[in-house]
Amino acid sequence: MSTYDARFRVWRGDAEGGGLEDFTVEVNDGEVVLDIVHRLQATQAPDLAVRWNCKAGKCGSCSAEINGRPRLLCMTRMSVFDRGETVTITPLRAFPVVRDLVTDVSFNYAKAREIPAFVPPAGLEPGAYRMRQVDVERSQEFRKCIECFLCQDTCHVVRDHEENKEAFAGPRFLMRVAELDMHPLDAAAERGLDRRATAQDEHGLGYCNITKCCTEVCPESIAITDNALIPLKERAVDRTYDPLVWLGNRIRRRGERDAES
Structure with missing residues (x-):
């Protein structure tokens, strides 16, 4: 030696x-x-x-x-x-x-508490969940996160702009929102929770400019940007700006109001 x-x-x-x-x-x-x-x-x-x-x-x-x-x-x-x-x-x-x-990394734990938890479908008991393997694999990558917070540290939105911390959850927790949003059994929407809307309006998704610096430092080699943040941005944009999605939402909401009356 x-x-x-x-x-x-x-x-x-x-x-x-x-x-x-x-x-x-x-x-x-x-x-x-x-x-x-x-x-x-x-x-x-x-x-x-x-x-x-x-x-x-x-x-x-x-x-x-x-x-x-x-x-x-x-x-x-x-x-x-x-x-x-x-x-x-x-x-x-x-x-x-x-x-x-x-x-002091308590900032990250505060952000974690702001993310609404998984919402199971009504009437489906724990242990009875059934999903296709392809759906499991989509979010399984994100479960490898060890919460070292290196992605949070290197993200320039957090690193260089202290004033952004209140409005921006950071890549680790936007990845958590993306994981829940793509979960095939998450019934948040049925309970009135729009994860894409909260990602944009409450967790600061719009601050992310997909420089991939978070992906580069991840010790678990999670493709945070390509597999979580970019798809979440695309779904959030579709929800707000896609004319067909907008029309479908309007029709669905009108149908719900008619059913209630």
Whole structure:
């Protein structure tokens, strides 16, 4: 096993401010950045704060930015960097710093609570759901999300415009709306909930300009833009601007009013 000394710059500080500190840390073959952070804690900076849990790329806890790119510390191998370059680790830029590499991601949990849950069809008991495999596969991809929030961090609507956060759910939660909207058993419309309308009017779908930056940083390789956001935009536009859809909705609503009277 070969070892070498690598140069690291790690952001240290808290909500009041901070800056980058330089370290030289031993690296062994096969290690990931999280291994180096742990060695740094053990040998030079015992008070360095970093959030992590599974070290297997499945919990999403160790999100940070490495050389300016949102990544999971546990899934970024040291072998992707030249031995002579300095590796810079900073906290997620889109969220408030708690301390060092730990950020306050509660924004995301607040947005999650704003998404209405799956609405089962009336009279259909849990365990009795039946769907075609092709319909299962459409939304199954989105269930791989580990909620690392790297897509939220890299989305420039959130990252560069703090004022947008109140009106914009971000790619992770627009993906959740898309998943529910394409679910063949979701009966939200029967309960008066138009998911496409809420995506546009309440969750800020119109802010997304499909740059695909969210897809590029997803550690689960979910095609967030192509398979969730673009189809959701198309369905939202059809609902509002397609003349045939508009006419069909008018006829349906008129029929419902006549039936009630």
